[in-house]
Amino acid sequence: MIPFDFEYHRPASVREAAVVYRQLEEAGKAPVWYGGGSELISMARVGNMGFGAVIDLKSIPDCRLLDNSGDEVHLGAGLTLDEIRRSEKFPLLGQTAGRIADHTMQCKITLGGNLASTIIYREAALPLLLGDATITTGGEKGIKRYRIRDIFRDRLQLPKREFIVSTSVARQYAEAPYFHIKKTKNEKIDYPLITTTALIANGYLRIAFSGLAAYPVRDEVVEAILNDQSIDFERRAEGAAAALAGILLEDMNGSSAYRRFVLKNTLVSILESIKDAQVPCIR
């Protein structure tokens, strides 16, 4: 049982959502956007979070967008991870989503909820960072579009009163060859020790990590080192791991030294797969 009362609102349009947010805020109700609700309910139940109203975004048609008919793949923030995986529209995101929590939870957790999560992993952000996604938001001023790199710096930094409506990625990236390697401490279903996602765009390896640091990481210096054909794989992997050494997490899942060891080996195996043209997920 959640030990406090709050209101429930399920708007049918972006405009309705924006209007009700403002009204609730003005009434001192401290509203929050509500996706799958799994994080909000868990936190509210144990008293880690309080709010006076939730605004459930899942029924807004724009948040249910699922389309790749043009040059981009558009995915609504209200889609569940399971719907994204089954759609097969962005295979790397589908595979990443298919390893977040367990299958039943994937039927509840939304793309928007994972991106806006206060939990450090936000694994669904990785493929979007690699694909230079555009984030479409809704709010009082209508619809806005942001480049993910401008709005997702370590965590989602949305302007106040805006919510994610959908994300878009060029098909060139959504359909590129990719890697997804999730390593956990022990059980298959767990938060990541390190999740590594990568895609190859125009012959260039792009790479992003969750669990490595206290936020999802995509780093251009690391990518430059990994793509430097003048040095061998071992040295490239060593160099990339060294470049990330300052931000490696040290927690109950693993020490920073262990993470560095796992990271280096993962990078070597990815580079070797590319060389042998054994990209596992090449379609």
Place this chain on the structure above:
Amino acid sequence: MYTLKEKTVVTLRVNGEDRQALIRPGDILLDTLRDGLGLTGAKPGCLNGDCGACTVLVDGTPIKSCLMLTAEAVGHEITTVEGLSDTPIQRAFIELFAFQCGYCTSGFLMVCHALAGQMQTPPDAVIDEWLESNICRCTSYEEIGKAVRAVLNGEIK
């Protein structure tokens, strides 16, 4: 816009019947089913999305009812283990001894029933993946796997 501001009587469609329940907007579905409607088949376990003992179906999809607001379920078709009487999966669990203490059983039954409803011949990896959503402290995993496979391959109808 659908809005619930205070304690309200709502209509929930559960196991094919319309049921009235008095709810707070902040009530979770698990509590409404158990305390409001007397459907105690869905079990409270971790209340955190980890164990699956509270699993029910919403429009045929397995959902952990400890992490769903009752308000979200209004207008949707809810199925609880009480709605699975005389189904192939119930027979399979009995015939193949797929439980010991039984606390996790309703959650596993819901996941297995949903899987059989959604896919005719899922690969082994998919069956395993769906079952990994639930935990059985008595470790009946082997028998549960056999029971769902018996339904999927038509051995138990």
